[in-house]
Amino acid sequence: MSLSPEKLLEKIAVYNPGADLNMVRLAFEYARDAHEGQNRMSGDPYIIHPLRTAELLADMQLPTSIIIAGLLHDVPEDTKVTLDDIRRDFGEDIASMVAGITKLGKIKYRGMERYIENLRKMFVAMASDLRVILIKFADRINNLETLDSLPPEKRARIALESLEIYAPIANRLGMGEIKGKIEDLSFRHVLPKEYERIRQLLAETISIKKNYIAGVSKILEGDLKANAIPYLELSGRTKHLYSLYRKLQKYEDDISKIHDLIALRVIMPNVGDCYAALGIIHHRWKPLKGRIKDYIAQPKPNGYQSLHTTVFCEDGEIVEFQIRTKEMHDAAERGIAAHWQYDEDGKKVSSAMKKQLTWVKELADLQRDLEDADKFLEDLEMLKIDVFQNRIFVFTPKGDVIDLPEGATPVDFAYAIHTQVGNKCVGARINDKIVSLDTKLSSGDYCDVITDKNRKGPSADWLTFVKTHHARSQIRSQTKAKLTDWMKNIGPGEKK
Ligand code: MN
Numbered sequence: 001m002s003l004s005p006e007k008l009l010e011k012i013a014v015y016n017p018g019a020d021l022n023m024v025r026l027a028f029e030y031a032r033d034a035h036e037g038q039n040r041m042s043g044d045p046y047i048i049h050p051l052r053t054a055e056l057l058a059d060m061q062l063p064t065s066i067i068i069a070g071l072l073h074d075v076p077e078d079t080k081v082t083l084d085d086i087r088r089d090f091g092e093d094i095a096s097m098v099a100g101i102t103k104l105g106k107i108k109y110r111g112m113e114r115y116i117e118n119l120r121k122m123f124v125a126m127a128s129d130l131r132v133i134l135i136k137f138a139d140r141i142n143n144l145e146t147l148d149s150l151p152p153e154k155r156a157r158i159a160l161e162s163l164e165i166y167a168p169i170a171n172r173l174g175m176g177e178i179k180g181k182i183e184d185l186s187f188r189h190v191l192p193k194e195y196e197r198i199r200q201l202l203a204e205t206i207s208i209k210k211n212y213i214a215g216v217s218k219i220l221e222g223d224l225k226a227n228a229i230p231y232l233e234l235s236g237r238t239k240h241l242y243s244l245y246r247k248l249q250k251y252e253d254d255i256s257k258i259h260d261l262i263a264l265r266v267i268m269p270n271v272g273d274c275y276a277a278l279g280i281i282h283h284r285w286k287p288l289k290g291r292i293k294d295y296i297a298q299p300k301p302n303g304y305q306s307l308h309t310t311v312f313c314e315d316g317e318i319v320e321f322q323i324r325t326k327e328m329h330d331a332a333e334r335g336i337a338a339h340w341q342y343d344e345d346g347k348k349v350s351s352a353m354k355k356q357l358t359w360v361k362e363l364a365d366l367q368r369d370l371e372d373a374d375k376f377l378e379d380l381e382m383l384k385i386d387v388f389q390n391r392i393f394v395f396t397p398k399g400d401v402i403d404l405p406e407g408a409t410p411v412d413f414a415y416a417i418h419t420q421v422g423n424k425c426v427g428a429r430i431n432d433k434i435v436s437l438d439t440k441l442s443s444g445d446y447c448d449v450i451t452d453k454n455r456k457g458p459s460a461d462w463l464t465f466v467k468t469h470h471a472r473s474q475i476r477s478q479t480k481a482k483l484t485d486w487m488k489n490i491g492p493g494e495k496k
Contacts, residue, residue, distance in 0.1 A: 003032075008051065011058040012067065019064045027068040027090065028054075034079040042149035049142055050074055056138035060178075060337040062131075069097035070135050077102050100125055100132035101139070122169060133169070134337060137178050140166055144185035156401050157444075159189035160393050163242075164443060174302045174335030183242035190393060190401050191245075198245045205261050206238060213262050216313055220266070220277075223284060229276045232326060233267040259288075259310050260320040267329055271296060274323045278307050281321055285311035288318065296328070304332055392443040404441065408467045411437050411458075414449040415471035422474055423458055424451040438465040 005028040009021050031050050038046035054070040068090060076083045076098060083102070087095035104125050126133045140162055147155045163186040170179035188195045213236040224231050239247075239261050251257040268274045274296060281287075291310035299305045306324040313319040330338050394402050394413055402416045410428030414421045427450040428435055441447060458475040466472050 003045065003047065003051075005051065005054075008055050008058055008067070011055060012064065015058075015061040016064070021064075024054075024064055024067060024071070027071045030081075030089065031071045031075055034075045034081040038078065040146065040149070042146055046074075046078075049139075049146075052142045052145070053135070053138045056141055057134065060134065060138075060334060062134065062337060065094055066097065066131050066134060069094050069101075069131070070138055072098050073101045073135055073139060097129060097131055097135065100129050101135055104132070104136060122165065126169075130173075130336060133173070137166065137170060137175070137182070141178070141181055141185065144182065144189075147185075147189055155189045156395070159186035160401065160444065162186040163190060164393070170335070172302055174304065174331060175333075175337060176304075176335065177333040178335075178337075180240035180243065184240055187242040187245065191403060194245060194403075195241065198241050198248070201255065202238065202241060202244060202261065205255075209262050210236070212314070212317065213264060213319070216319060217264060219284070219314070220264070220281065223280050224277065227276075227280060229273060229280065230269050231266065231273070231277065232269055233265075235265050235267075236262050237265045237322070238262055259318045263320040263322050265329075266321055266323040267326055268323060270325055274307055274325060277323050278309060278321075281309060281311060281323075285313050285319075287311050291320075296324070303335070306332065392441060392445075394441050394443070395446045397446065397448045402447075405467050408441050409438050409465055410435065410441065410447055410449060411462050411466050411475075412468040412471045413441060413447050414451075415466075415468065415474050417449065419474055421449055421451060422471060423478060424453055424455045425449050425458075426452045426455055437462065 005025055008028070009024060012019050012021065012024065028047075028051065032047040035046040035050070040046055040049055050071050050073060053073060054067045057067045057070045072086055072090070072094070075081050075086065083095055083099055086098055104121055122133065122136075125136075143158065144162060147158060150158070162182050167179050167182045167186070170182060187198075217234045217236070221231075221234060239258075244258070244261070247258055248255065255261075266274075266277050268277055278292075288310045291308070293308040295304055295306045295308065305328040306322050308320065308322055310318060310320045324332070392404050392406055392408065394404060394408075396402065396417065402413055404412055404416060410430070411422065411425060414425040414428070425437070428437060428439070429448040429450070430439060430441065430445050432446070432448075457478045460475070460479045462475050463472060463479075466475065
């Protein structure tokens with residue numbers, strides 16, 4: 001990683017030829033001097049972090065004001081230069097963005113309460129200035145990129161928080177690319193073994209399917225040309241790792257049921273052409289029943305628009321097509337970030353972004369005076385915000401992460417660690433407090449199972465509250481064995 005801002009300036013010049021690059025250079029030097037003598041955990045000079053944050057913001061093609069705030073984002077918190085200095089030298093607008101990030105502070109993830117508190121903080125920050133969240137995303141992505149230099153337990157915690165707070169918010173803001181990036185970077189640290197397994201699985205599939213998809217793409221191109229339907233781009237897109245992992249969980253790990261490992265993306269000049277392309281595809285290949293989705297006529301709640309169809313393709317293989325206009329594609333990848341693109345002062349608001357803003361504001365208003373977390377959760381529910389996906393992550397005392405379904409108990413946790421830990425389990429501590437075995441675990445909890453090696457086996461009562469299939473079947477087989485033994489002992493003709 002270079003210590004000069006040249007790469008950053010080049011990136012900006014590409015999408016924003018009129019940008020004031022001197023101002024960006026000045027902000028870089030200002031931040032570099034302020035952080036002089038400070039190092040990252042990796043040992044690198046500190047300025048590498050804000051520089052990379054700014055580069056990520058340039059990748060989102062954002063106006064220079066946001067990029068400058070990105071360069072300065074850690075200055076007031078970590079150096080002698082104050083917010084007032086920044087206000088004097090860079091003006092009120094940039095200073096207020098930097099203030100917003102400083103206010104968000106360093107989130108420490110521990111348990112449900114902190115989780116909700118952090119979510120609330122994020123929403124309040126978003127409501128006052130959405131640009132702050134974009135900088136926070138870039139900041140977090142670079143922290144995830146450099147997570148290897150932190151101790152393992154801290155790594156898992158930051159990655160987990162990113163997966164559970166940052167990624168869902170990015171998703172809700174329609175930022176598919178950023179969401180995928182945050183999820184995949186976190187996935188590697190939260191569930192390293194699963195990550196490696198999925199990575200290899202995907203790599204293998206790609207090597208097999210690549211030529212096939214290219215062939216299908218050629219056929220479609222031919223059909224579009226023959227029917228004089230204009231198109232902009234046909235390309236294969238590969239599924240992100242974490243989203244593949246989640247989908248595999250839904251389908252009991254059966255990869256043959258997943259048809260969008262590689263999807264064919266069809267970018268068309270306008271909406272009419274999208275439907276025309278759909279007709280062409282269905283004319284050649286038979287669509288699977290119930291798999292045609294018109295998100296153009298009925299967009300997803302986060303604004304996503306596209307036509308999806310899954311067809312029996314060449315040689316009976318199943319292939320998914322995603323058809324959309326360039327604008328829809330841009331919006332799907334970049335979400336609200338797309339709306340700032342050509343607007344230097346970053347204040348102009350498009351109608352799609354107004355909708356996002358209304359949603360964020362509504363939420364912030366709702367929870368502004370509310371102290372209690374339950375009410376906040378209700379509000380989230382009311383606005384149909386899917387931040388709580390239906391699984392949780394629980395830490396072992398060593399800092400390993402166990403992935404469980406919502407509602408799981410210490411018994412599920414114990415069986416997830418090892419069958420014998422489950423069988424010998426007599427009690428549990430959650431976050432250092434002794435709890436009953438049917439207590440529901442929350443994401444971010446630390447759980448410590450108390451075992452007794454003299455314990456004979458699980459109790460059949462546990463079947464009334466366990467959530468995982470694994471725990472259930474273990475308890476069943478163990479208690480059944482005990483029953484059979486007992487029957488044998490009292491049965492006629494049997495000797496002790
Ligand atoms: Mn930072």
